[in-house]
Amino acid sequence: MVPVQEGRPQFWGLGGHGPEELFGGMPTPAYIIDENRIADNCRLLASVMEETGCRILLAQKAFSNFDLYPAIGQYLSGTEASGLFEARLGAEEMPGKEVHVFCAAYREEDFEELLEYADHIVFNSPAQLRRFGAMARSAGKSIGLRVNPECSTQEGHAIYDPCAPGSRLGTTRKQWDESMTPELVSLLDGLHFHTLCEQDSDALETTLHAVGKAFGDVLPGMKWLNMGGGHHITRPGYDIPRLERCIRSAREAWGVEVYLEPGEAVALNAGYLVCRVLDIVENSGVRTAIVDASAACHMPDVIEMPYTPPLYGAEGSGEGRHVYRLAGPTCLAGDVIGEYSFGHDLREGELLLFGDMAIYSMCKNNTFNGMPLPDIWKRGADGSLARLAGFGYADFKMRLGNRCR
Ligand SMILES: Cc1ncc(COP(=O)(O)O)c(C=O)c1O
Numbered sequence: 001m002v003p004v005q006e007g008r009p010q011f012w013g014l015g016g017h018g019p020e021e022l023f024g025g026m027p028t029p030a031y032i033i034d035e036n037r038i039a040d041n042c043r044l045l046a047s048v049m050e051e052t053g054c055r056i057l058l059a060q061k062a063f064s065n066f067d068l069y070p071a072i073g074q075y076l077s078g079t080e081a082s083g084l085f086e087a088r089l090g091a092e093e094m095p096g097k098e099v100h101v102f103c104a105a106y107r108e109e110d111f112e113e114l115l116e117y118a119d120h121i122v123f124n125s126p127a128q129l130r131r132f133g134a135m136a137r138s139a140g141k142s143i144g145l146r147v148n149p150e151c152s153t154q155e156g157h158a159i160y161d162p163c164a165p166g167s168r169l170g171t172t173r174k175q176w177d178e179s180m181t182p183e184l185v186s187l188l189d190g191l192h193f194h195t196l197c198e199q200d201s202d203a204l205e206t207t208l209h210a211v212g213k214a215f216g217d218v219l220p221g222m223k224w225l226n227m228g229g230g231h232h233i234t235r236p237g238y239d240i241p242r243l244e245r246c247i248r249s250a251r252e253a254w255g256v257e258v259y260l261e262p263g264e265a266v267a268l269n270a271g272y273l274v275c276r277v278l279d280i281v282e283n284s285g286v287r288t289a290i291v292d293a294s295a296a297c298h299m300p301d302v303i304e305m306p307y308t309p310p311l312y313g314a315e316g317s318g319e320g321r322h323v324y325r326l327a328g329p330t331c332l333a334g335d336v337i338g339e340y341s342f343g344h345d346l347r348e349g350e351l352l353l354f355g356d357m358a359i360y361s362m363c364k365n366n367t368f369n370g371m372p373l374p375d376i377w378k379r380g381a382d383g384s385l386a387r388l389a390g391f392g393y394a395d396f397k398m399r400l401g402n403r404c405r
Pocket residue numbers: 059061062080102194196197198228229230231261262263264265
C-alpha cells in the first residue's frame with residue numbers, strides 16, 4: 001500500500017462543510033477547482049518574487065485550466081509551455097504576460113508559428129540551437145539552452161529524474177565542450193535547468209552547487225538562469241527562506257535574472273475530484289468499492305508516480321475501521337486508486353471526494369474504455385459553483401475518427 005502523500009491531504013478549503021452538502025447536486029465524476037486556494041498559492045509565490053526579485057511562471061503542463069489564468073496572472077509573471085499549443089494557450093489566455101517554451105526537440109513545421117507566441121525559447125541540445133537559434137534570434141527572442149548538471153537529488157524515481165544516467169534532457173558539460181562553438185554560445189541569453197520533482201529547497205541548493213561547478217564559467221556571460229519546476233513551494237513546511245537564499249545567491253554570483261517555473265506549486269491542494277460508489281465487491285478478504293472515476297483515466301499520476309491521493313473522511317487503518325480498496329470501473333486490473341479506511345461501511349451511491357486533484361489531472365485525462373471525461377467546475381472566491389466544461393459521447397468519439405465533427 002503506497003502511503004497517502006504527506007502534505008497533500010488538505011480539505012480545509014471546504015470550510016468545514018461536507019462533500020455531499022457542497023457538491024451533492026453535481027453529476028459525477030467531476031473536477032472542482034478552488035479559486036481561493038489557487039489565489040493563496042499565487043500570493044505565496046508572489047511574496048517570493050517580491051522578496052528576491054525573481055520571476056515565477058506557471059508551468060502549464062501541470063495545470064492549464066485557462067479560466068483561472070486571469071486570477072493567476074494577477075500574481076505571476078507569465079506561463080511556461082512545452083510546445084506550440086501550450087505556448088499559444090499562454091499567449092491567448094494570459095495576454096501581456098511572458099511566454100517561455102522548452103521542448104526536448106522542436107519541429108520545423110511548428111517553429112515559425114511558435115515565434116508568434118513565445119518570448120523565451122529554450123533548446124535542449126546544441127544541435128537544436130544550431131538548427132533554430134538564428135531564426136529565433138532574428139525574431140527578437142530571448143534564447144536559452146537547457147543544461148543537465150548531472151546531479152540527481154531523488155532516488156527510486158527515475159522517470160521523474162532528468163539527471164538519471166542516459167537522460168535525453170539537457171546538455172551535459174561534456175556535450176557542451178564537444179559541441180558549443182563560440183558562435184553558438186553567442187546566441188545564448190540564458191541557461192535553464194529542470195531537475196527537481198516535488199522537492200524542498202535543500203535539493204535546489206545541492207543542484208545549484210552542481211550547476212555552478214559545471215557551468216559557473218559560462219553563467220556570468222548570461223542574462224538569466226531558469227531553475228525549472230519541481231519546487232514544492234506551497235506545500236506546508238517547505239523551506240522558503242532557503243529558497244530565497246538560493247535565488248539571491250545565484251543573482252549575486254552570476255549577475256543573472258532568475259526564473260522559476262513551478263506547475264504543482266501553483267495549483268497544489270486546489271482541486272477535488274468527486275465520484276460515487278457504484279458497487280462493492282469482496283474477494284479473499286479484500287473489499288473493493290468500484291467508483292465512477294478511474295485512476296487510469298482521471299488521475300494517471302496515481303499509477304505513474306505512484307501515490308495515493310487524499311480522500312475526505314478517510315483515515316489511517318485501525319481497530320474498528322472499515323477498510324476498502326477504491327478502484328475504477330475499467331478493464332485494467334491495476335486501475336486502483338488506493339486503500340482507505342473509514343469510520344463506517346461504504347454504501348452504493350455514496351459520494352467520495354479526492355483532494356489535490358487540480359495538478360497533472362485534467363491536462364492528462366484520457367477516455368480509455370470509453371470512460372467519460374469528468375466535467376470541470378470552478379468553486380469561485382464566494383463559494384459559488386460554475387461549470388467550466390462539460391463532456392459527452394462526442395468528445396470520446398471525435399478523437400477516434402472523422403464522422404463526428
Ligand atoms: C521543463 C519543466 N519545467 C517545469 C516543470 C513543472 O514541474 P512541477 O509541476 O513539478 O513544478 C516541468 C515538469 O516536468 C518541466 O519538465
